Amino acid sequence: MNPSYTTIQLKIESRIATVTLDRPAVRNAFNEVLISELTSAFADLSVRKNVEVIVLAAYGKSFCAGADLAWMKAMAGYTYQENIADAQLLAEMLEGIYRCPKPVIARVHGDAYGGGVGLVAVCDIVVASEELHFCFSEARLGLLPATISPYVIKALGEQACRRYFITAERFSAAEAHRLGFVHVLSQAANLDVAVEQICHSILQNGPLAVVACKKLVQDYASKSIDSSVIQDSVKRIAEIRCSDEAQHRMKLFLEKN
Known part of the structure; x- marks a missing residue:
């Protein structure tokens, strides 16, 4: 039975869970309840x-x-300590989504500002409507996008963040796509179709392999290629080849070919 939420909606159907921000009157802005419910x-x-x-x-x-x-x-x-405690809750929410073992697809239909861009950045695949804009507006308020920055810099790139953190300019979904932040740029009417196609592709794969692939990228993305990484990669492929899922799927593939 699904928990009862007040700021999000949760639906699970055909192995796909959809988490929908549900504060449209305030443009789905963060407050302590939304942060807590997303974390949960x-x-x-x-x-x-x-x-x-x-x-x-x-x-x-x-x-x-x-x-x-x-x-x-x-x-x-x-106070300073109260700000630390408050920022910690947002940081834990972002890390919880980023570290979620399941693949997370962001279906971005409208503008995302500040922490909203951070929410997009912690997702694995970003599908965005071509009409929307992104913006890091924190500097306009004398602030900085500190809590979201570890994820945004990874996803958007250092050089782009140098500009957009400092200028607080809006930038288009097309520009975000050019920079690699958005994976799929879609017309608004086709957004659901684009998301469904990606979901379908993922669901064709071994679920344990998908989880392992996501963790592989996260574990190796910032590491230098050295003997420990090489040996770890050897160990990972050997372990997964021996798994029941891989044995079953390889057997089916080989029988067809």
């Missing part, structure tokens, strides 16, 4: 055996506008 939902989905792919979507005009204004007003009066 992804922790739950990470261990669900009936879920192999997760789609992160949103209702309303925008995907996510970053921080909620009421939440920002409260934060303005926080």
